[in-house]
Amino acid sequence: MDDIQTIKRVKTFVLPDKCFEKRVACAWRRGNKFSVYPRSQKPNKTTSESSVKTDDKILVISQEIGLFSPILRRLVNEANGTFLSVRKVSETSKNSDNQVEFLKLSRQYRSIIRVCIESLQEAGEKEEDGVTRNDLLSYITIFYSIECIWHLCEILFIDIIPGDVVLPFLLEWVRFHFPRHEQTAAQLLESCERGSEDHPDYWDTVVGMVVQGRVDVARALLKLHSAVDSNEFKLVDNSLRSMPVYSVYGGISTGEFTISWKHWQAECRSKLNSRLLGQQPQLELVMRIMTGEYSAFESIRGKYTSWFDVLGGWLLFTAPWARRHELGSAAAACAGLAAPARSHLDAMVRAALDGDLYQVIHEIQQITDNGWFATHLTDILYQCGKLQILDKHQTDVTCRLRNSLVLEYGSLLLEHRSLWAAGLSYLATCAPEGPRRAELLLERMPIHTEAKAMRVAAEAKKHGLLGVVQAVCAVQSARALWRGAAGAALAWGARARSAAQCGRAAHRALREYCAGRALPAADLLLTAGASLLIDNTLLLLGKYCDFHRLYKSREYKKAAKLLVSLITSNIAPDYFWPTLLLDTLPLLETEEPVLSSDDSYEIMLCLELRADCLDREKADLLRLALARNLARTALQDVEDD
Template sequence: MDQAPEKTEAVIADPVLAQFGSAASWSYGNELIVFGSKSRDDLIDDGTNRSTVSPKLHAVKWNTDIYATNLRKILNESHGTFLEAQEMAKDKQTDTTAYLKISRGYRSILKANIECIRDDLENTPAMENESQDLRKTLESELQMIEIIELIWHLTEILYLQSSTSDCIVPVYQNWIWSHFQEPLTWTQHILQQPIPEKDARYWDTVYGLVLQGRTQLVFRLLSSHSHANNYAFKTILHLISIMPEFSKSRTPGEFDSEWRMWKTQLSNLISQGQLSSCKNVELLAKLLIGDEETLRTHSELCDTWYGYLLAVLLYKRPTAKLIELQNFTQECIDTFGGETQLENWDFILLAAIDLDLLKTIKLCSSSFSNWWFPAHLTDLLFHTGRLDNEKMKYGERLREFLLLDYASSLFSHESLWQVGVAYLDECKVYGKRYLQRLLENIPIQSEYKARKVLRVCQDKGITDSYQVICRIMSTKSLKSQRYSNALNWALLCNDGKLSALISDQIMREYEKTGKFTAKDVLSNLGKRMLLCPELTFLGKYYEFHELYSNKQFGECISLIVQLLSSNIAPRKYWFTLMKDIGPVLKETHVQSTIFEAKQLVHFAAELRIDFQLQKESFDYKRSGLAARDIRTLKETQKTVLETLNTLISEYNVRCVESVKENTDDMDM
């Protein structure tokens, strides 16, 4: 709760900021990006040495209370309730009682956590210094959740439980009863005493009970008094026992006239002085008839103006309708010192009682440093149709706005981003765009997290972010030379260009070291090989090596010829291919067709021309190779080409001979 905004300072040690002033821009959720207010060019113009100044971006983040351990439980648990409410809305559920259940669901989560924090507080020793901070945090958390629950409960009774024509007093009484149980606790305590009225708090407790309308307990306390048989006691006890109670079985009109009669009876007794034998009883009777002066002087027993409001309603207008509530608030607030004495949350309650929903939501948003409360409350009220009245034509937009803010704040937390997804899902206008931006900005520290983000993209159909994440992961892997992982990511998003780049890298790596770096992935490419020509080539080329190591030389040659003739093999790899075919050709028992042999001769010739052209045009200086390397390279190329030509000639002879033999055999 923002009572007095506290100033928090964070120092950014950056000479650029000190020198040129700082500027900031909003990032997502609870984050600002701070940077030097002048551009890099300005810095250089100022004559500053370029190398010493490196402008940086600083991300400044701040925590909000929802990140606290206990509140995180509420976030996660209420996520389920939120989804239930959305399901109901999808089923076109319009029955308010169904949403009342949802509202109670939210409140029971809050209440469970209140209990939990109280337990924690009990288990935290009050005296030790170390636990002081913890206690403080717990206490402030407790206070906040209690207030949220108090406000939520009030809006629930005002907007979900009652209609404007209903008598509001019984439900309002319920609300006060469930949040202010002090008189109840005292009653129990006093009744356990041997002589109850000796307790200093006896009469204050009686009055407190009267002000809350807990007449049964008043009766019990009075009966326990040792003078209970005195006339004044007997009279008041009798009158309390016949005090009319509001119930649904009779009309407000009936109740009202009964209550007036009863009140007149009691007033008469007071004016006749029949109760004057006991001043305390007489005072009590004055409270019961709603004597203004007496009520006011005992108002502090109600603790708050809204507690006092109950007393005013009970004894001055017990049949008040929902819309009449606001007529009594000013009187109560004035009794409690006027508006200057009010806290933030008092104004929220006041707005709720005034049935000004917009103001209620606005104040909820500005008074709490979390969006949890306004977002969930607004969503619920929206589903019940309370937001769409004459006054508020933009109910749906308001709901979306609050959900977006809540979700963004979840996304700016490292761990809670997954919970935010469901909320963005409900934002029909901006949800998807927000989700896309937020997903792409999640810091990814591990492959596991990347996959989790990817799953969300997949489930929510955000293909752009899916692609972006796959590409980032692929490029990251490529940078650290994890080729198979890079390829795996590129294949996951069907990125042809990236796959081509990686395939080239793998080939280059192979040419350098003579080893394949991504064997297991390459061996299992399947139809994915067709994604781009480079990958097709790489896959086929890997197949060639597999065939070779299995000594399937015939298939090796067929494959190479196929690669060359079908244009699958990029020209830059011809040399490698022809170099590799050397050892295959050496195998004397190779059987092949004349066609393949002819093809090989043809490609060797092509390669020779290529090589000549390359020799003339190749700019060795630009290639960055050392003179010795160039010489070696040239020599290797030359030797390989020569050997290959010889081998191909020999191989051709062998092929022709074997073909001849075959035909001879056939002739015979």
């Protein structure tokens, strides 16, 4: 049976080109994409290789992600902030006060949904294309259902209800999400005209207000009837006025309220049985509803689109003291008023009222919102300790369920070019699998600009993904080196802490300097500090930049000392020795000697060992300068003695 259901969900694609009539292969790409391509045929003697490849095409098939549409990205980004706030509250607050914070954050989620619905409505009104408008309307329907179920779950599982008497909150839920006669009642009360019963929806509105528990509005509407002064209307008005209303702060216990309620309902039933309302069938219907008569609710069920509209009224007039765990029977009674609905909304409401969170999550996963609803509702229920899911072996799988939803949602966001950072924050909350998955996905993320590379590296570092930081920086260093930007290559190599990349970039910089170009990234190298120790060539480049800085600032003795240390360290590559040796010439010709006799002997030794790196004329010129400097330093040594 499961196999049959799976087969029904398979979507068939008609491949649009004749080349796919050959042998077809498929390969998964990054994210929810896969490629379909015809397998290449080996050319035979009569068919050239070029003609075989001419007709081949690659077809990329990807899942349509509604959350990636511009109008829904705001929902994703704002929900991400609330998600992180929920995480922070769960980590920092471990007392009873956190339930209040969770309730605030749940309402924040709902306000985000409401803003999204308003944006969709505005866009739908402006949209001229019929297909796009239909898509927007479908999203409006989806998010209306999401907000409705979220509100119900907030009442049943997150809110702190004094005495656990849920009726006032359930009536508020019905009034807010199913305002069947709200507008008509407002119009009738605004006109305030006697004889309003001539309005075609007058009695439906009166009954609707009673069913929603809005007794004061119902009484005000009855006073607009032309026969309001008759005994029948006074009788019903008196019954409505005297109806007991339970309040946890009312000063009476549940038992006392139950006795008072049953006494009031018995009086209503006796008035109904006295046949005093026989001449007013609509008033009789109102009284039958007040006595909780099942057939009365059956008679009005057809005037509503769903059984949710009458749920609050049924509970109000049958069990106003009901606790949360007693709502399942009320839902079953209301759902049985008509043929059972087959919508996801119906199934979700039934499951929520039954307290079956596993079924609630199962149903909301069928909503085509790409997992946004299931992920965030499951997470907040998990963080506030109200989620407990057991498998068929009665093993607690709550954490695994929550993590699987968050991982899938985070991985989905990582596919988007601008939402990937939000996706990373979701994966980071599901250790150890989340960081591992984030590392794999980030390493495969296409990076086309240095700005994005910087951001990827920063986000990866924030979440402790140092391997990703090194990989991104190493790739950027190689790219910069390939396009001839040695300075950028040095900067990226230093961030990656890669000796190989830094060495290659430093060699490129030194070769370019030997060819007559300026030293790259001098400011970076002067402040690199211990990072220069990654590679000898990088160290040479950094110290050589420091030598130029000292020379330009006329600190000749410090410059000379640094240059001699570079020459005697033997870390310079062969192609750079001519530059180092010739840089001693200006220092040998200064008015006051800055190179000692020992320094001159060291330079002479290096010159003789590497005489082939300079042409004869330059070598003789350097020898002459060294001899003159030795003579000056010798005379200076004699005078000092």
